[in-house]
Amino acid sequence: MxxxxxxxxxxxxxxxxxxxxxxxxxxxxxxxxxxxxxxxxxxxxxxxxxxxxxxxxxxxxxxxxxxxxxxxxxxxxxxxxKMENTYGNKQPFTEKIPSSNRGAVKSQNVDIPLNNKSPELRNPFVIPGIRNVKIESQLNPNYSFENFLEGDSNRLARSAGLAVAAKPGGTSFNPLLVFGGVGLGKTHLAHAIGVDIKDKYPEKTVLYISAEKFTQQYIDAVKKNNRNDFIHFYQIIDVLIIDDVQFLSGKTGTQDVFFHIFNHLHQNGKQVILTSDKAPVDMQDIEQRLLSRFKWGLSAELQNPDFETRVSILKNKLYRDGVEMPEDIIDYVAKNIKSNVRELEGAIISLIAQSSFNKKEITIDLARIIVEKFVKNTKREVSIDYIQKVVSDYFQMDIDTLQSKTRKRHIVQARQLAMFFAKKFTKASLASIGSQIGKRDHATVLHACKTVDNLSSTDKQFRKYVEDITKKLSI
Incomplete structure (x- = not known):
C-alpha cells in the first residue's frame, strides 16, 4: 500500500x-x-x-x-x-491557502473614513449637551475568567477568549463569535475578555454593548441626523463587544451601519467580539455580507455543562459566597439541574435563602423540595439524544439504525424528522445536530428540515408523523 x-x-x-x-x-x-x-x-x-x-x-x-x-x-x-481573511505580515511558519472568495470579500470592504477629529464628537453613552468624549467600557468587573470555570462544554471558547485578551486584534480570532443557548455563559465570557483586556491594556478603548441598545442608538442618531457621528464614534473603539448579535436580524439599516463599522475596525487591527444564541449558519434575516464577516474569525459554541463541570460551578459559587454545603447535596443539585449555568446557580441561591430565612439546616430533603419546584417552573429542555430516542421508538427501530448510512426511505425519513425536531426544540447549531445524528454536516440538516416542511404540507401520512411526535416531545 x-x-x-x-x-x-x-x-x-x-x-x-x-x-x-x-x-x-x-x-x-x-x-x-x-x-x-x-x-x-x-x-x-x-x-x-x-x-x-x-x-x-x-x-x-x-x-x-x-x-x-x-x-x-x-x-x-x-x-x-488557512484563514479566509488576514491582515498584517505573513508569518514565517505559515503557507496561506488562498480563499476562493477573497476577491469578493475585498471588493465589499466599503469603508467610511474617520475624518471627524472634533472634540465635539458625539458619544451615545453620555447625556446630550455634555461635552465629554470619555468612553466608559460598560463592563461588569464581577464577570472574570477566574469565575468562568473551564469544562469540556466551553474549553475552546474560553481558550480563544484568553488568547484574544492576551493579544486583542492580533490573533486569527477576529471576530470571535461565542454562541450557545440561554444561561450558558456567553455574556459572562464576553465581559471577562473585556475586563482582562482593560487590565492588561489600560490605554485601549473597550466597549461592551447589547445589539438591542446599539440598534436604539442608531435609530436615535438617524432621527437627530447624527448618523456619521454615530459611525465615527464606534470607529475609534479598540475592542468592540456586541452581545446578542442575532437581535440585528431583519434590521437592514442597523446591519448596514454595523457592516461599515466592522470593516473599519477589522482593517485597522481592532478586535470585535460577538455573542449570539445561534451559529452564523442558523441566523435568519442577517445579510450574507455580514454573515461572511462573522465567519472570518472563530465561531465557538458553548454547550450544556457536564456533571463534573456543574459540580465545580456550584462549589465555586459557594466558595465565593462563603457558604459551606455537604458534598451529597451539591451532587444532588448538579445531577438534577442540567440545562444551564444560570438555573444551576439560581437553585443553589434558593436553597441557601430557604435555609437562611427559615432557619432550617440544608438537607437532602430540603434540596429535593427546592429542585422539584425549580425544575417544575422551568421549561423542560429537550435534548437531541431524547429526540432520537422518541423518534426511533415511534418508528420501532433502534438509534443505531436511525443514525446509519442506509438510504432506505423509512429510515431516511425518521432521521430527517429527528433533525427537524432537534432544530425546532433545541438551541443546537445545525452542525452540532448533524454531528450528533449520524455524523452528518449542516447542509444535510438544512435539507432535512426543508424536506419535512414540504412533506408535511403534501403528504397526509407524513403530517400525522409530525403531529404524533410533536405531542410526545411536548409532554
Missing amino acids: SVTAQSVWNNCLEFIKDNIQPQAYKTWFEPIIAVKLTDAALSIQVPSKFFYEWLEEHYVKILKVSLTKELGETAKLVYII
Whole structure:
C-alpha cells in the first residue's frame, strides 16, 4: 500500500488518540487536515494561527513521537494555516491557502473614513449637551475568567477568549463569535475578555454593548441626523463587544451601519467580539455580507455543562459566597439541574435563602423540595439524544439504525424528522445536530428540515408523523 499524507496522519492520530483526553483530541486534532507528504515532511492544515500556537505549546512532544514512529528521525511537520481573511505580515511558519472568495470579500470592504477629529464628537453613552468624549467600557468587573470555570462544554471558547485578551486584534480570532443557548455563559465570557483586556491594556478603548441598545442608538442618531457621528464614534473603539448579535436580524439599516463599522475596525487591527444564541449558519434575516464577516474569525459554541463541570460551578459559587454545603447535596443539585449555568446557580441561591430565612439546616430533603419546584417552573429542555430516542421508538427501530448510512426511505425519513425536531426544540447549531445524528454536516440538516416542511404540507401520512411526535416531545 502506498504511503500518503492521509495514511501517515491517520496512523499518527491513532497513537495520539490513545494518549490524550477524548475532548482534547476532538477539539485540537479532529479539525486538522493532512495536505501533502514530501520525503519525510508532512504538511498539515490548521484553522488558525492560535491553533498552531496551541499545538506547539501543548502537544509538540506527542506530535514529534508519533511522526518519528511513522517517518523516522528526520521527520518534519509543516503547518499550513488557512484563514479566509488576514491582515498584517505573513508569518514565517505559515503557507496561506488562498480563499476562493477573497476577491469578493475585498471588493465589499466599503469603508467610511474617520475624518471627524472634533472634540465635539458625539458619544451615545453620555447625556446630550455634555461635552465629554470619555468612553466608559460598560463592563461588569464581577464577570472574570477566574469565575468562568473551564469544562469540556466551553474549553475552546474560553481558550480563544484568553488568547484574544492576551493579544486583542492580533490573533486569527477576529471576530470571535461565542454562541450557545440561554444561561450558558456567553455574556459572562464576553465581559471577562473585556475586563482582562482593560487590565492588561489600560490605554485601549473597550466597549461592551447589547445589539438591542446599539440598534436604539442608531435609530436615535438617524432621527437627530447624527448618523456619521454615530459611525465615527464606534470607529475609534479598540475592542468592540456586541452581545446578542442575532437581535440585528431583519434590521437592514442597523446591519448596514454595523457592516461599515466592522470593516473599519477589522482593517485597522481592532478586535470585535460577538455573542449570539445561534451559529452564523442558523441566523435568519442577517445579510450574507455580514454573515461572511462573522465567519472570518472563530465561531465557538458553548454547550450544556457536564456533571463534573456543574459540580465545580456550584462549589465555586459557594466558595465565593462563603457558604459551606455537604458534598451529597451539591451532587444532588448538579445531577438534577442540567440545562444551564444560570438555573444551576439560581437553585443553589434558593436553597441557601430557604435555609437562611427559615432557619432550617440544608438537607437532602430540603434540596429535593427546592429542585422539584425549580425544575417544575422551568421549561423542560429537550435534548437531541431524547429526540432520537422518541423518534426511533415511534418508528420501532433502534438509534443505531436511525443514525446509519442506509438510504432506505423509512429510515431516511425518521432521521430527517429527528433533525427537524432537534432544530425546532433545541438551541443546537445545525452542525452540532448533524454531528450528533449520524455524523452528518449542516447542509444535510438544512435539507432535512426543508424536506419535512414540504412533506408535511403534501403528504397526509407524513403530517400525522409530525403531529404524533410533536405531542410526545411536548409532554
